[in-house]
Amino acid sequence: MRLRPTSTSTPTPPRLAIAAATLLALFLSFLVLTPPAQAAPTGFRVQNGRLLEAGGNDFVMRGVNHAHTWYPDRISSLAHIKAKGANTVRVVLSNGDRWTRNDAADVTNVISQCKQNRLICVLEVHDTTGYGEQSGATTLSRAADYWISVQSALAGQEDYVIVNIGNEPYGNTNYTAWTADTKAAIQKLRTTGFDHTIMVDAPNWGQDWAFTMRDNAASVFAADPDANTVFSIHMYGVFDTAAGITDYLNRFVTAKLPIVVGEFGHDHSDGNPDEDTILAVTQQLRLGYLGWSWSGNGGGVEYLDMVTNFDPDQLTSWGRRLFNGANGIAATAKEAAIYSGNGGDTTPPTAPGTPTASGVTSSSATLTWAAASDATGVTGYDVVRISGGTETAVTSSTRTTATLTGLSPATSHTFAVYARDAAGNRSPRSGTVTVTTSPGGSPSACGVGYRVTGSWQGGFQGEVVLRNTGTSAINGWTLRWTFPDSQRITNLWGGTATQSGSEVSVAAASYTATIPASGSVTLGFTATRSAANPSPTAFTLNGADCSVS
Secondary structure (H helix, E strand, C coil): CCCCCCCCCCCCCCCCCHHHHHHHHHHHHHHHHCCCCCCCCCCCEEECCEEECCCCCECCCEEEEECCCCCHHHCCHHHHHHHCCCCEEEEEECCCCCCCCCCHHHHHHHHHHHHHCCCEEEEEECCCCCCCCCCCCCCHHHHHHHHHHCHHHHCCCCCCEEEECCCCCCCCCCHHHHHHHHHHHHHHHHHCCCCCCEEEECCCCCCCCCCHHHHHHHHHHHCCCCCCEEEEEEECCCCCCHHHHHHHHHHHHHCCCCEEEEEECCCECCECCCHHHHHHHHHHHCCEEEECCCCCCCCCCHHHCCEHHHCCCCECHHHHHHHHCCCCHHHHCCCCHHHHCCCCCCCCCCCCCCCEEECCCCCCEEEECCCCCCCCCEEEEEEEEEECCEEEEEEEECCCEEEECCCCCCCEEEEEEEEEECCCCECCCCCCEEEECCCCCCCCCEEEEEEEEEEECCEEEEEEEEEECCCCCEECCEEEEECCCCCEEEEEECEEEEEECCEEEEEECCCCCEECCCCEEEEEEEEECCCCCCCCCCEEECCEECEEC
């Protein structure tokens, strides 16, 4: 393997006259007593198992992955990701072996957009995914060659960019070669002058079920002449228990080796990851996480989209969980000090105008408000529900309007709005507006059929058929039920689901919102379960009881 050249020992000075030697000895003894100052670190660095910014402050990644190489026209997503509260974005790039190559000009633009939106950029080559098992996958050495080819775009960006050499660089075949190949790739980059923090993914499709990365991380870290490598674990079906998640992350923390969760989701085709534990433990240990992914998923994992069709105002259930749930991005992210510290923007936007309500139904309403102003620009708005002295986040929007769904019928709801700027400063709260929803449909105007269509250990797939048994069309609806056991929805299609405890509320999707008389719509979902899986016995549509069959 190629090593960075090391310096030789200082040569012995030539023999001088005795008097001169004496003076020189005195001078050298003074130098020994006064060690030279160390050069200031360049950008991010690893120290004592933690990722630090150049200024010495701890940096904890809170962000998401964005599939830039497949959707280069969606670069505006970086602004939307920032508006949701993220401090980091992991950007998918290609070296050209499997997908269209992202050249130096494109990489420069991505970094510029990250900086403009005050995000730290983790850049990764995706062509290495599943090497050894996936046809066409490329090596870590090839990925390192790509980084060298675009080095002009990366030079001087060490404060803003982390180089993730290659995504999931081995599948489940010949994965033990990961250790030597990772060391060689790191050293290739260091030899050619890369001073960036380097991130390396685990083998086994990123999930390290054989513990190759875990058990060899210390030697890989030691092989980096800059001691500036961060390890990335991807947590999907392998990480489906609290014990497994906690043990894996704690082993790195105990060994003082830097670790982040570079990808994870709320569900996956290979099993059901425990996202609540992933979020809780990373928060407890102050470790970074990057959820997969903003939008544009295909191949049967569309449920991993955080927003629908790249629309920041259409958060999915996974997006709501990651951004706005317990230990989520909005609650825990802290902007990088390179942007917000040392005299950065600390002035919040002005308060938005008091919202007005329109289009009020039994379960929804549209709010509109006057824009806030800010010296560096407003990036988003947060709508909150107010009950007594308590505020509850409802939704966020990049525009000055938002449609709220899933409201209880025949109920008064009070809302207000906050504005946010690019630095994460939050405005004073707007004035409030109170909306009273209509009573909803008449009793017995709906029927529901509920059935389990598939089951596996710890999870199941279900189907809900919602029938209009009335004489007129239903335009807009919210269906509610209560699970009798510990079932919890992980993904739903045909509507937008929210769940609090055992209570489930599903608001219609645009394509299921209208149900003609004697017509029906079908909802499908996946969920977790305990050993028992009893069916719910009661459903309401827009507040009215439905018959159950």
